[in-house]
Structures are given as C-alpha cells and as structure tokens.
Amino acid sequence: MKYNLEIEKLSGHDSSGKVGKINKKAGDAVSSGDVIFTIESGKGTMKYTSKYKGILEELTIDEGDTIKKGQVIGRIEGELVSEPGASMPQQRTQQETRKTTYSFGLAKPAVKTYETEVAVVGGGPGGYVAAIRAAQGGKKVVLIEENRLGGTCLNHGCIPTKALVSSVEVIEKIRHAESFGLEALEVKFSLDKIMKRKDEVVNTLVSGIEHLMEVNQIEYISGRAEVKDLETLTVKNKSTDAVIKFKKLIIAAGSKPSSLPIEGADSKDILTSQDLLELKEVPASITIIGGGVIGMEFAFIYNALGAKVNVVEYFPQILNTMDEDVIEVIKASAIQRGINIYESAKAVSIKTALDGTKIVEVSENNEAKYLISEKVAMAVGRKANLEALDLAKLNVELNEKCNGIKVDGYMRTSNPNVYAIGDITNIIQLAHVASHQGIVAADHINGVENEMHYDLVPSAIFTAPEIGHIGLTEKEALSQKLDYVAGKFPFMANGKAQAMGQVEGFVKLIGSRETGKILGGTIVGVHGTDMLSTISNIIASGMTMDKAAHVIYAHPTAAESIHEALLSLDGRGIHFA
Known part of the structure; x- marks a missing residue:
C-alpha cells in the first residue's frame, strides 16, 4: 500500500523549519522508527521518523529546504506499524471503528504520581526561570502551567505588544520616507498579517521555553494545580490525573487585568x-x-x-x-x-x-x-491571581493590604517550605522582577542566600518615543530632600539621532553631591530602553560621576548622549550649552 509522508508536527508551536541531514534516499528500505531526516526549527532539532515499514519511493526535499506543517515531502510503499516491528491492520470495519472510538471515550485518564524536590506552579517569566535555576542546582523539578508556558508576559503582554510596536515603527518610517529623500506610495497594511507575525514571534519563544524544559530535565505538566495538603498538589487534564508530592513549592501564579468598579465596566465587550x-x-x-x-x-x-x-x-x-x-x-x-x-x-x-x-x-x-x-x-493595572491556589491549605498568609502573598527577602512565605514570586506577591509587577525573584527563591532552595532587593529595578516603556528608567527620579530626589545634581542632554544635539531623524527626548541623570555617585537615570528617546543598562551598570558598580565620565563612548552612537549627560552633571558638557 502507498502512503504519503507528511509533516504532521514540528517542534512546539513552530509552523516551519529547515531540512537538516537526510539519512534516507529514494529506493532505500525503511523500518518503523528509522530516522529519515532531521528538522531544524526555533526550538532546536527534531527527528522525522518513519511509522511505516517498506520502500521509500520518493523524497521531494533537499538539505536546507524550508518545510511547513502539513506539507507532503515524499511517498513510501509498505505497511503502517504502531511501533518498530509491530504491524497494525490496514483497514477496520465501521463497526470496529465505532467500538474503538466508544471504548476510548469511556477510558479514564491514567493516574500518575510524581515525587519531586521542587514543584513550581506557573510557567511565566518567574516560574520557568525558577524551575531552570532549581534544576541547575541539581534539584528534581516539576513545573505546572494551566495555559501556555511563558505566562502573561510572553503570550498576552510584553512580547506580543512589542511585536505590534515593531510593526507600527515600520509603518511610521514608511509614512515619513519623504524626509529621508524617498518617495513611497500610500501605506497599506493588513492587521491580520500583523497579528499573525505577532503570533509567530510568541510561538517561537514559547517553543524555546519548551526546549529549555527538556534540556534541563524539568517535568512539565499542563493543567490547573490544586492543593491537596501541605505536601501534595493534584493536576487534572484530558490525559492524566497527576499527583505531585513535593518538598518545596514555588508559587508563580501571576496576575490578571484589573477593572474599575463603575457602571458598565463588567460588560463583555469592554476590552482588556x-x-x-x-x-x-x-x-x-x-x-x-x-x-x-x-x-x-x-x-x-x-x-x-x-x-x-x-x-x-x-x-x-x-x-x-x-x-x-x-x-x-x-x-x-x-x-x-x-x-x-x-x-x-x-x-x-x-x-x-x-x-x-x-x-x-x-x-x-x-x-x-x-x-x-x-x-x-x-x-x-493588574491584580494578583490569589485564587489560583488554596493558600489557606498551604498555611500561606497575605500581606497587610491582602492584595498579595507576604514574602521575606528570600521569597519565602509564612510556610517555610513554600515560596512565592512574581505578580502574585504584588511587590513590583514586572517580568524581569519576577525572573529575578525566581532566581533568588531557587538559589535559597539550593542553599545559596542571595537576598532580593528592589532599589535598582529598571523600567521599559514602549511609547513613541520610548522610555527607560532606573533608580531615583528627580521628583523623588526632591521629595526626599536630597542634595542632588541633575545632568541632561537632548537627542537633538546627538549626531546619530539626527541622522536617524529621531531627535525627540533626552538623557537625564541624577547624582548625589555628597557621595559623587549616580542615583538614577531616565532616557526618553531613541533606543532608550536598550541603552538603559549602561546607566544601570554605572549605578550598580558604585562608580563615581567623575570616573564614569572618563569612559570612552563610540562615535557616532545614540549612547554618546549618556556620556554627555555625565559631563553635564558638573556643567562641563561638550555638545550642548
């Protein structure tokens, strides 16, 4: 019997991949389980294995070709087998098919018990990072996620929003092409295609996290976790009833959009x-x-x-x-x-x-x-997803405002075997804070005491122009009655910004007269979020303003604006008076 060879699936959520090494050619004998070729995609490399026993009649791909899910890439003559060496009937009668389907429908999910050192509930930027860090320390880890790995940030927040921002930036550049000496026709776009590109970006990154789970030997269970007792979680999905016995638990259940208590706010057509x-x-x-x-x-x-x-x-x-x-x-x-x-x-x-x-x-x-x-x-804003687990069964207390889980500097809750990280703590609801809290919690479980601090948390805001901020604002320096000095340099005086046609905004630094160190910085303008890490490192290193100003910055770059702001802290700016 002849069968078409079809790309039934790719790694994770990938929709396409590239053909790697081809191990079989037309005319070769093939057994079930034989690797015909490899596929390289965003998640990594996977093997395309045969589920047939027979002769490979045709293979219509070459190494390096791009292939897509659902694509037919060859033909084989032989028989379908369920596993290497085991043949299956080629046809069933309608009665047999109905019987098989009926029996499958009545089958109960298998019950599987896991005994693990660390259980993590929530696979967002806090949860999956904590899981990886705990596994790197040698711990056996089980990660439970109700929806998709990556959490709100990757699937419904930071990443898809930035994908839309990138599409919008292209639209805006084309609209202003004339200022660069170019003539462009009327800009036309497809929201459907913009959204599809956004989804492709998200799916690629989700696949990458799935790959990291495999690489770090983390058991990933899809489903909603429920608390059975102080040491046990249960998870039910279509295929499995799981029982997870844990020694340590990390809660990373995230948050959800808030709403105002006003008339009409609960209507189904109000957008989040x-x-x-x-x-x-x-x-x-x-x-x-x-x-x-x-x-x-x-x-x-x-x-x-x-x-x-x-x-x-x-x-x-x-x-x-x-x-x-x-x-x-x-x-x-x-x-x-x-x-x-x-x-x-x-x-x-x-x-x-x-x-x-x-x-x-x-x-x-x-x-x-x-x-x-x-x-x-x-x-x-957003509110902590406190109803995700029965916290009372875990002996986990809320903070004084009852709007988040109470934790100490190592992210431990009132139950010393339970940690909480990310938005559910309602301390600072940012993805990078959740990730760092996850590292702190996992390190503590692994016997390393690195306490969590919040005095140098960067912010990235993707408006037009974008904003990057770290440390104290001038507003805060004034309210704290600090003896400070401010240095400011506008992008309109920066050569690279002028060349790019993006001269809105400035770099602003706040320094302490007493210590001579930088207390905070804000960049509003081109590449502001990307350049912010330079200011973060200056502050974190404790470098004085004078020493920081003696670092050479490449020309022509937008980052020179940071150097000019440093020079202007003591009134010695070069390119702006």
Missing part, C-alpha cells in the same frame, strides 16, 4: 489588554481608560494603525510616576499624532448607545463630560 492583542479589525475610535504604561503603549499602537484614540487618566498626569519633563515629551508626541489626552479625569460610567457605540461619562473638575467611541478598553 489581552483583547487589544487579538482584534481582527482596527476600530474607528477607541477610548482607553488608564494613562499608565499599558494604556499609553496601546494608545500609540492603535493611533498609528488609524484609530482615533482617547486616553482618560485619573491622576494629574499620564505616566504619573515619571518626571514632568519626561511626561511632557510623551504628551507632546501623543498630541502631535492626534491622541486626545484627558488628565485629572475620572471615568464614572460606560454605556452603550442604540447603534452599539460606547459612551464614557467622565468627571472633570466635578463637571460631567462624555466621550463617544466604537470601543472602550480598560487599562487600570
């Missing part, structure tokens, strides 16, 4: 940040409630895609924790692009008009005003 990543069409208009990081990032994205965007912010300023001069750069950029910003404005209710449009009532200076738009999105 996750919904904004899945839209099939660009709305004609959208009102975003919340002018923090998430709200402003999406405001710039959907504005660039053609939507009329309104931002309603309760605090006196958008991005309220930043310095006023930083906010002014972002606000001016937003207004220049046509984004409407309403500050010191309280969303009171959301109602639906007869034609389906949304009406947001806003209180501004105690006066009721109204915004009408096709869609409304809620971007008012």
Whole structure:
C-alpha cells in the first residue's frame, strides 16, 4: 500500500523549519522508527521518523529546504506499524471503528504520581526561570502551567505588544520616507498579517521555553494545580490525573487585568489588554481608560494603525510616576499624532448607545463630560491571581493590604517550605522582577542566600518615543530632600539621532553631591530602553560621576548622549550649552 509522508508536527508551536541531514534516499528500505531526516526549527532539532515499514519511493526535499506543517515531502510503499516491528491492520470495519472510538471515550485518564524536590506552579517569566535555576542546582523539578508556558508576559503582554510596536515603527518610517529623500506610495497594511507575525514571534519563544524544559530535565505538566495538603498538589487534564508530592513549592501564579468598579465596566465587550492583542479589525475610535504604561503603549499602537484614540487618566498626569519633563515629551508626541489626552479625569460610567457605540461619562473638575467611541478598553493595572491556589491549605498568609502573598527577602512565605514570586506577591509587577525573584527563591532552595532587593529595578516603556528608567527620579530626589545634581542632554544635539531623524527626548541623570555617585537615570528617546543598562551598570558598580565620565563612548552612537549627560552633571558638557 502507498502512503504519503507528511509533516504532521514540528517542534512546539513552530509552523516551519529547515531540512537538516537526510539519512534516507529514494529506493532505500525503511523500518518503523528509522530516522529519515532531521528538522531544524526555533526550538532546536527534531527527528522525522518513519511509522511505516517498506520502500521509500520518493523524497521531494533537499538539505536546507524550508518545510511547513502539513506539507507532503515524499511517498513510501509498505505497511503502517504502531511501533518498530509491530504491524497494525490496514483497514477496520465501521463497526470496529465505532467500538474503538466508544471504548476510548469511556477510558479514564491514567493516574500518575510524581515525587519531586521542587514543584513550581506557573510557567511565566518567574516560574520557568525558577524551575531552570532549581534544576541547575541539581534539584528534581516539576513545573505546572494551566495555559501556555511563558505566562502573561510572553503570550498576552510584553512580547506580543512589542511585536505590534515593531510593526507600527515600520509603518511610521514608511509614512515619513519623504524626509529621508524617498518617495513611497500610500501605506497599506493588513492587521491580520500583523497579528499573525505577532503570533509567530510568541510561538517561537514559547517553543524555546519548551526546549529549555527538556534540556534541563524539568517535568512539565499542563493543567490547573490544586492543593491537596501541605505536601501534595493534584493536576487534572484530558490525559492524566497527576499527583505531585513535593518538598518545596514555588508559587508563580501571576496576575490578571484589573477593572474599575463603575457602571458598565463588567460588560463583555469592554476590552482588556489581552483583547487589544487579538482584534481582527482596527476600530474607528477607541477610548482607553488608564494613562499608565499599558494604556499609553496601546494608545500609540492603535493611533498609528488609524484609530482615533482617547486616553482618560485619573491622576494629574499620564505616566504619573515619571518626571514632568519626561511626561511632557510623551504628551507632546501623543498630541502631535492626534491622541486626545484627558488628565485629572475620572471615568464614572460606560454605556452603550442604540447603534452599539460606547459612551464614557467622565468627571472633570466635578463637571460631567462624555466621550463617544466604537470601543472602550480598560487599562487600570493588574491584580494578583490569589485564587489560583488554596493558600489557606498551604498555611500561606497575605500581606497587610491582602492584595498579595507576604514574602521575606528570600521569597519565602509564612510556610517555610513554600515560596512565592512574581505578580502574585504584588511587590513590583514586572517580568524581569519576577525572573529575578525566581532566581533568588531557587538559589535559597539550593542553599545559596542571595537576598532580593528592589532599589535598582529598571523600567521599559514602549511609547513613541520610548522610555527607560532606573533608580531615583528627580521628583523623588526632591521629595526626599536630597542634595542632588541633575545632568541632561537632548537627542537633538546627538549626531546619530539626527541622522536617524529621531531627535525627540533626552538623557537625564541624577547624582548625589555628597557621595559623587549616580542615583538614577531616565532616557526618553531613541533606543532608550536598550541603552538603559549602561546607566544601570554605572549605578550598580558604585562608580563615581567623575570616573564614569572618563569612559570612552563610540562615535557616532545614540549612547554618546549618556556620556554627555555625565559631563553635564558638573556643567562641563561638550555638545550642548
């Protein structure tokens, strides 16, 4: 009997790969289990093995070819076998097929028991990093994730948002091609293709984490964990009922979007940040409630895609924790692009008009005003996913505000055998904080005491232009009545920024007159988030302002702006007066 050889699956969520070494050629005898060729993809290398016994009649691929899931790559004549050496009947009667299907439907999931040193609940940037770190220390680790590895950050937050930002940046460059001496036709884009590219980026990275689980010999179980007792978890999925006996537990169950307790906020058509990543069409208009990081990032994205965007912010300023001069750069950029910003404005209710449009009532200076738009999105922060596990059964206490799990400097909870990391602690809800907390927790389990500190946590905000920040703001230095000096250098005076046509913003450093050291830094402008690590390392090393200023920076680069800001701390800037 003749069979087509089809690419039924690839590593993880990959949709394509490259043909590696080919071990068989047309005319060769093939047995079940023989490796015909290898496939290289984002996750790594996998083997394409035969499930047939017979003669390979045709192979239509060459080494280096790109192949896709579902592609037919050859033909074999022989018989289908279930495993090497075991043949299966080629045909079944309808009655036999129905009987087999019926029996399978009644079959109960297998019960499997795991005994592990470390169990991790949650496979986000905190959980999977903790699992890897614990495994690197020689521990036997089981990781449980209800949805997909990578958590909110990789699947519904940081990464997909940045993929959309990258697409938008290309659109904006084409729109302004004339300023670079180029002529471009009207920009046309497909939101469907933009979203597909976003999904491909996400799937590649998810596959990479799956590969890391295998490499580090971490047992990964898909499903929702439940607490049986102080030393036992259970997980149920379609194929397995798992019982996990653990010595140490790390809770990394993350967070979920918050909502305002106002009329209409619980309507099913009110968008969350996750919904904004899945839209099939660009709305004609959208009102975003919340002018923090998430709200402003999406405001710039959907504005660039053609939507009329309104931002309603309760605090006196958008991005309220930043310095006023930083906010002014972002606000001016937003207004220049046509984004409407309403500050010191309280969303009171959301109602639906007869034609389906949304009406947001806003209180501004105690006066009721109204915004009408096709869609409304809620971007008012996130709350810890405290109901993910029965914390009482684990003897795990909450913090004083009862909005997160209470932990010590090593991420231990009130139960010394249970640790908590990431958003569920509600200390600082950032992916890189979760990852570092995961390392601290796993190190402590492995016998290494590295206490967690939060005084140097960087922030990356992908507005247009983007913002990178570390340490103290000038606002905080003033409120703490510190004796400080500020150094500032605008990108308009930087040669590389001028050449790129991206001159918005500046580099700003805060230094201590008493110690001569850098206390904080903000970059608002081109490559600001990427260059921030230079300032982070200066602060972390304890280098003085004078010594840091004597480091040579390559020319022409945007990073020279950091050097100029260092020089300006004592009034000796070179390229800006």
